[in-house]
Amino acid sequence: MFKPKLFDALKNYTRQQFSKDLLAGIIVGIVALPLAIAFAIASGVSPEKGLFTAVIAGFIVSALGGSKVQIGGPTGAFIVVVYGIVQQFGVNGLIVATCMAGVMLIGMGFARLGAVIKFIPHPLIIGFTSGIALIIFSSQVKDFLGLQMGSVPADFINKWEAYGLHIQSISIYAAIIALVTVAVIIWWPKITHKIPGSLIAILITTAAVQIFHLPVETIGSRFGSIPSSLPAPVIPHVDFETIKKLIPPAFTIALLGGIESLLSAVVADGMIGGNHRSNMELVAQGTANIFSSLFGGIPATGAIARTATNIKNGGRTPVAGIIHAITLLLIMLFVGKWAALIPMATLAGILVIVAYNMSEWESFVSVFKGPRSDVAVMVTTFLLTVLVDLTVAIEIGMVLAVFLFMQKMIKFSEVNIMTKDGDENAADADSIDHYTLPKHVEVFEITGPLFFGAAYKFKDAMRFIESPPTVLIIRMRQVPIIDATGIKTLQEVQKESSHRGTKIILSEVHSAQVLKEMKDTRLLFKVGKANVTETFADAIKRSNQLLKDK
Numbered sequence: 001m002f003k004p005k006l007f008d009a010l011k012n013y014t015r016q017q018f019s020k021d022l023l024a025g026i027i028v029g030i031v032a033l034p035l036a037i038a039f040a041i042a043s044g045v046s047p048e049k050g051l052f053t054a055v056i057a058g059f060i061v062s063a064l065g066g067s068k069v070q071i072g073g074p075t076g077a078f079i080v081v082v083y084g085i086v087q088q089f090g091v092n093g094l095i096v097a098t099c100m101a102g103v104m105l106i107g108m109g110f111a112r113l114g115a116v117i118k119f120i121p122h123p124l125i126i127g128f129t130s131g132i133a134l135i136i137f138s139s140q141v142k143d144f145l146g147l148q149m150g151s152v153p154a155d156f157i158n159k160w161e162a163y164g165l166h167i168q169s170i171s172i173y174a175a176i177i178a179l180v181t182v183a184v185i186i187w188w189p190k191i192t193h194k195i196p197g198s199l200i201a202i203l204i205t206t207a208a209v210q211i212f213h214l215p216v217e218t219i220g221s222r223f224g225s226i227p228s229s230l231p232a233p234v235i236p237h238v239d240f241e242t243i244k245k246l247i248p249p250a251f252t253i254a255l256l257g258g259i260e261s262l263l264s265a266v267v268a269d270g271m272i273g274g275n276h277r278s279n280m281e282l283v284a285q286g287t288a289n290i291f292s293s294l295f296g297g298i299p300a301t302g303a304i305a306r307t308a309t310n311i312k313n314g315g316r317t318p319v320a321g322i323i324h325a326i327t328l329l330l331i332m333l334f335v336g337k338w339a340a341l342i343p344m345a346t347l348a349g350i351l352v353i354v355a356y357n358m359s360e361w362e363s364f365v366s367v368f369k370g371p372r373s374d375v376a377v378m379v380t381t382f383l384l385t386v387l388v389d390l391t392v393a394i395e396i397g398m399v400l401a402v403f404l405f406m407q408k409m410i411k412f413s414e415v416n417i418m419t420k421d422g423d424e425n426a427a428d429a430d431s432i433d434h435y436t437l438p439k440h441v442e443v444f445e446i447t448g449p450l451f452f453g454a455a456y457k458f459k460d461a462m463r464f465i466e467s468p469p470t471v472l473i474i475r476m477r478q479v480p481i482i483d484a485t486g487i488k489t490l491q492e493v494q495k496e497s498s499h500r501g502t503k504i505i506l507s508e509v510h511s512a513q514v515l516k517e518m519k520d521t522r523l524l525f526k527v528g529k530a531n532v533t534e535t536f537a538d539a540i541k542r543s544n545q546l547l548k549d550k
Contacts, residue, residue: 002110002280004064009317017316024315025323028306031196032058032073032324033331035306035354037219037339038347039074040298042139043082045091047219047339048226048332049298050074055230055329057288057300062321064284066114066277067265071306071321072288076354077260078253078299080135080390085249087154091296095236097246098293101253105286108258114278117258123370123378124397125259126363131385131393133359136351143348146174146216156386173214174345177205181349193312198350205346219347220340228336230329233294252391253289253299261285261302271311305357373404406453413454414447415461435536440470441543447478450514452485459489468500470550471543475536477508487521494526503546505531507539 032054040050054073061072085094108117135156141163142152148169153159181201188197209216219226265276285301292300310320367378377400384393432443444461448454474490494504504527509515518524524532533539 001277002283003277004280004284004318005066005068005277006063006318009068009319013317013319018319020314021317021320022323024310024313025320026327027194027196027313028071028310028315028320028324029327029331030199031309032071032303032306032328033339034198034202034342034347034350035303036074036328037342038350038354039076039079041219041223041344041347042076042079042136042351043074043298044086045082045094045298046223048336049296051226051328051332051336052230052295053292053297053300055325055332056295056297057292058328059322059325060288060291061261061284061300061302062318062325064280064287065318065321066280066282066284067268067302068274068276068317069268069272069307069311069315069320070261070265070276070281070302070318071310071324072261072285072300073303073306074298074300075260075303076136076351076358077129077132077256077301079139080132080385081249081252081256082298083139084154084389085246089242089246092236093242093246094298095293095296096238096242097250097253098289098297098299099236100243100246100250101257101299102286102289102291102293104251104254105258105282105289107286108254109279109282109286112279113258114262114280114282117255117262117278117282120259120398121374121377121401123367123374124381124394124401125263126360126367127378127381127397128385128390128393130359130361130364131382132390133355134386136358137355140348140351140355143217143344144175144178144352146171146345171216171345174216174343177209177214177216177343177345178349178352181205181346182352185350185353196309198353201349202342202346205343206341209343210341214343217344218340219342219344222344224340226332226336226339228333230332231296233291234296235294248391252394254286255394256390257285257289257299257301258282260304264302264304264307267304268307268311271308272316373408377401377404409449409451410453410457412448413450413457414445415458416445416447417442417461432536435540437540438471438544438547440547441473442469442471443473443475445475445478449481449483450476450479450486450489451481451483455485455489458486458493468497468502470501471503471505471546472497473505473507473536473539473543475507475539476514477510477536479509479514480511482511482514482517487517487523490518491521491523491526494523503531503543505533505539505542505546507533507536 036050036054037047040047058073061070082094085097138156138159142149147166149162149166153162184201184204185197188200261281262278265281269276288300367374377397380400381393381397384396497504506527509532531542533542
C-alpha cells in the first residue's frame with residue numbers, strides 16, 4: 001500500500017504524543033549530529049555534506065516513509081561505497097550515483113520488491129556488514145593515533161603497510177583524546193541514556209583541546225569552516241559514459257540502502273509491535289536520496305541505532321523523525337560554526353565505536369556453528385568486501401548463496417522407480433505395497449521441487465527402464481513447485497513415451513502452482529484430462545482401463 005505512515009499517525013494525533021515525539025526528536029537530532037559529520041568525513045567528503053543529508057533525507061524519510069518510527073540519514077554502511085566513488089569519480093560522480101540509486105529505489109518500491117529484499121541471506125548480510133566494520137576501523141587509525149602521513153591508501157593491505165611505515169609519528173595527544181572518547185561513549189550510558197555519550201565526549205575533548213591548546217588536528221584545520229545554511233539545489237553535469245560507469249556503484253547504494261532501511265524497519269516493528277509498509281519505505285528512501293544528492297548530500301538510509309534511540313525515548317510517529325531533522329537544521333544554523341573545533345581524533349573514536357557495533361562479531365562467530373554453506377557465503381563476502389570491493393562482494397556472495405541453496409534443494413529432490421520390494425515408504429498408507437500393480441505398468445515418484453537443478457535426476461531415472469512399459473504412472477504428490485525446465489522435461493518424457501506407445505498418467509498433482517503451469521503449457525491437454533488422477537488408486541484404475549483398451 002503506497003501511503004505514508006504519517007497520514008495515519010495524524011488522524012488521531014494528541015498533544016501528549018506530540019510531547020513524546022518532540023523530546024525523542026530533539027534527542028535523536030543531538031545523537032545524529034556527530035555521526036553525520038563523522039560519516040561524511042570518513043566517506044571522503046566535507047563534514048557539512050553529512051549534515052545536509054541528515055536534515056533533508058531525514059525529513060523526507062519520516063514524511064513519506066512506510067514506518068512510524070524510522071530515522072533516516074547517513075550511515076556507516078555507505079562509507080566504503082561512497083569513499084570509492086569519490087576517489088574514482090569525484091564528488092560530482094557521487095551526486096549522480098546517489099541520484100541514480102534513488103531512482104532505482106523508487107523503481108524497486110513500485111515494483112513491489114520490498115518483501116523480496118528482506119530475503120537476502122543472513123550470512124551474506126553478516127559478511128559484508130562485518131567487512132564494512134573492519135574497513136571503517138582501518139580508515140580511522142590515522143586520526144585515532146594522529147599519524148603524520150599523507151592521504152591514506154584506499155586498498156586495505158596498502159593502508160596497513162602505510163600505517164606501519166609511519167607508526168613512529170604517533171601523536172600521544174591525539175591517541176589520548178581518541179581513547180577518552182571511546183571510554184566516555186562506553187561508560188556514559190551507566191549515568192544516563194537521555195544524553196548521548198558521543199555528545200559528551202565531543203564537549204569534553206573539544207574543551208580540553210581549546211583550553212590546553214593541544215597540538216591536534218580539528219575539523220576546522222583540515223576542512224575550514226562549516227556552512228551555517230543549506231545550499232541551493234544543483235543539478236549535476238551528466239553524460240552517458242559516466243552514467244554507464246556509475247550503474248554498478250549506484251546499484252550497490254540502492255541495494256544496500258534498501259536492505260538496511262527494511263532491516264531497520266523490521267527491528268522497529270519488533271520494538272513497538274508495528275507493521276511497516278516495505279514498498280512505501282523504499283519509495284521514501286529513493287526520494288530522500290534524490291533530494292539529498294541535489295543538495296550536495298551523500299547516500300542515506302534507515303539508521304537502526306538512531307531509530308532505536310527514537311523508540312526508547314518515546315517516539316511513536318513520523319513526527320519525531322521530522323523534529324529530529326528540524327533539530328539538526330537549527331543546530332547547523334546557529335551552532336554549526338562551533339563544530340569546526342571538534343578534534344579529528346574525537347570523530348575517529350566515535351567511528352571506532354560505530355565499527356565495533358557494526359561488526360556483529362557474535363553473529364559472525366555463531367555462523368561458524370551452522371552449515372558449511374552459510375560459512376562459505378559469509379567468509380567469501382567478508383573477504384571480498386575487505387580486499388576487493390563491496391559491489392563485487394554482494395554480487396558474488398548472492399550468486400554463491402543461490403548456487404549453494406540450489407545444491408541443497410537438489411539433495412531434497414528425488415526421482416525413484418517404485419516397486420513393492422523397493423518402496424522405502426511401505427509404512428505410508430498410500431505406499432505402492434498397498435496396491436496391486438498391473439503388469440506392464442511402471443511407477444515413478446518425484447519428491448521435492450522439480451526445477452532446473454533437479455530435472456536431470458528425472459531424465460537419469462528414466463534410463464533405468466529396460467523396456468518401454470505400456471503405462472507409466474508419475475506420482476507427484478510431493479512436488480510443491482515446478483519451473484520451465486521441469487515442465488520441459490515432462491513434455492519430453494510425454495513425447496518420447498508417445499512415440500514408444502507408452503501412456504502417461506500424472507497422479508496426485510496436488511500443488512496449485514504445478515497444476516497451473518501444466519495447464520498454461522498445455523501439458524495436461526497432451527497427457528489427456530482422463531490421465532490426470534487425484535489419487536494413486538484412481539491411477540491404478542485408469543491404468544487397468546488403458547491396458548484393457550489396448
